[in-house]
Amino acid sequence: MSIIRRSLTSLLIALACLVSVPAMAQEDPGKALLVNLAEAPSSRVEEAINAIVDSGDERARGWLEAYGNNRLSRIKDTGQVVLVLNNRGRDWEIADPLTGENLGEMSRRELDRVAINNAIRGKLEGIMAMLDLNAADPDVREASARDMMGKVDAALVAPLEARLEKEESAAVRDRIEAALAIYRVEQGDIEAVEVLAGSLHPRARAALNNAAASDNSQLAEAANKALASIEQKLKINKAAETLYFGLSMGSVLVLAAIGLAITFGVMGVINMAHGELIMLGAYTTWGVQQLLPGQPGLALLLSIPAGFLVAAIAGIIIERSVIQHLKGRPLETLLATFGISLILQQLVRTVISPQNRTVVTPEWMSGSVVINDALSLTLNRLYVMAFALIVFAALMMIMRRTRLGLDVRAVTQNRAMARSMGIKATKVDILTFALGSGVAGLAGVALSQLTNVGPNLGQNYIIDSFMVVVFGGVGNLWGTLIAGLSLGTINQLLEPWAGAVLAKIIVLVFIILFIQKRPKGLFPQKGRAAEN
């Protein structure tokens, strides 16, 4: 019996060889590597992993990651190694690790997880980081080097140094040097402290803090010095960040207030529904995005003219139906337009929804510009800032360089005289109000990228906008710009020690007191325009 069995076994082996050898010639080498890993006894797993790494296979990282996450399994029947995409429930969704092809679902009983122990898992992280460090994409290399900071051990020093030799990207080099320096500082190397002094990364600071507390007085002294210099840099960065947020908030205020500077400042019409015109602009953005699903970028660009038009038309309707009847009665205008603002708010609540609507931020507007480890500027705010400046410049051009601007200035300075010179004052009124309202709509388009779009959106900005216009000096566009930016910055400067609400209150009180001192604002109008 035993002879028969042995011969049968050898026959089978021979057969298997016959079948598999020609097949192996075309077969993916990755398959063997994975099977090797799956079958390796725990003492040889590391060898199997190294084999995968050394193969230089592009898919190696994905495999190892899956392995580390317990997502590598073998089908019991065939011995095929598969990726588990979803291991919830009884049936697991699996895929071919070689081609990425989805193999559908399979009962978890038919699958055998490729085991991993904690010792290996710990090393796997470093191995994967090394894989990333050798990736073709410099961004991946930098991220990986950043991850390694503080995690370098003796085994990683040599490969890191080797990488440093051939690394071309300066950013990646800096990261690798910092990562190595952290290790060396931990080992008591004083010279490495110098390297860390240039890094703003928290892990570099942590390493220096440890060094500063060490028994080695020389090392501690050097570390303290480096920490002081880092602290200095952090302060500068913090200040830059505050300034950035302040200017960003300020540009929002400018956007919200600049339309008001036209209608209130230039025309002298108190439009309490200005905030709701902003809201209309924001809802227009939402609406255009609903019409163009899947193309948030295009929708956003289209909603710039659309938001302007919607708000401008709403403005014309308000002007024709109400405001023109209340000429020369500013307090009544204030009340009537406040009523309009209530109606518009409720209209949105009834027609659309009382709930907030989310406006999608297009890809090119999300994310941030990373300046260094302590400072990154969010892109959407940068865009809004630029947008505010463009709108401001455009309005300035219109008021200074166009016929409409000339007419507006003439009508506001002396209505009767302007009319006798042949200017159609009523038409100018309508156009000016439409312009101011349209700009409010533009503000809404921009705001939709920063805050939630809801019925109360405008209400939150109306008082601030009036404050900006009054603070800057009524009828002065430059004043509005300066006032908006400075109020935003002051608010942000106060916030860290006063809290958001108190900062707002302080700014309001400040403006109230300021108006006492200079009732005409920062930049009072001079000359003939100031007469009325």
Add this chain to the structure above:
Amino acid sequence: MATSTTWLLRPLQERSTQLFLGILTAALAVVTLLHLAMPEDSALHVSAYTVTLLGKYLCYALLAVAVDLVWGYLGILSLGHGAFFALGGYAMGMYLMRQIGDRGTYGDPILPDFMVFLNWDSLPWYWHGFDMAWFAFAMVLLVPGALAFVFGYLAFRSRVTGVYLSIITQALTFALMLAFFRNEMGFGGNNGLTDFRDILGFNLRTDATRLGLFIATGVALAIGYVICRGIVTSKLGRVSVACRDAEARTRFLGYRVERVQLFVFVVSAMLAGVAGALYVPQVGIINPSEFSPLFSIEVVVWVALGGRATLYGAVIGALLVNYAKTVFTGVMPDAWLFALGGLFVLVTVFLPKGIAGLLQKRRKAPEKDRSNPREATA
């Protein structure tokens, strides 16, 4: 000082004031009678709920009278009178809080519940004294009066008028609202003050106390009306109307415009404070939403609807709008803001003199263009 009482007595000889006081007294008497004498199942019975509701309306009416005094007779459109109303309310609320004593949820004899909840170990300094009724009632007048004095002193001295002043008053109440929303302020934050038990020893939850508060509010409204009437019929009142219609000219005639403005503004703020103080025990709660700019501007539209510079118009407007609000918010809550917004537009465009203007037209005794607004662009 002999004149100090005559200015108060003079309005009592006027036909219009007598009529107003007569109607008010009759209304109070009728409600009281119907509440007490009618059996509960009778159609004519006025429930305790209605009595409190009417009391609330009367508080609003007093607030509207206060606003009309500054807007109608001084030309100052205050969009922040809700702040004085709320401050008076908070002063009363603090008194009522201290009256709870150890009957609160946490049973602390000194600290109100919300302070225990926030782990405060002692009463903030500004809460001391509010356990005494006389002190609290004095504060009802003094706190709004002091705020109005400081604010008015700064504003009128630098001649801030017209729309600017309106916007700043709105900013004032907005800032106070934000401040009172903070827990650290020590006024109960978002939730405000509530859970009151009794006032001056009377249980707030009994019908008798509610009726008493209703009558007290009616009396306060009558007194407030007479005070305002006294002011506007005095020489001070005539100067104040002059300030409204031609501020610069009044100044050139030698009157200290800012003093007149300051005095009237402070009186008005105190009246608003009293209205708030009477409002709180009847409603049973005071929270920062009373500071909201919307409320203050709503008050203005009551006055506008009733008719500026008439005082009784303010009362009519307040009662009408609030009755409408109660009905609307009960039947179709969504439509209320449409109605209110529409009211703002319609009144300002089509009814600049309000309901009182309609009444006057019918009586064919037009007072010479009293409610004509001052050119605020000046």
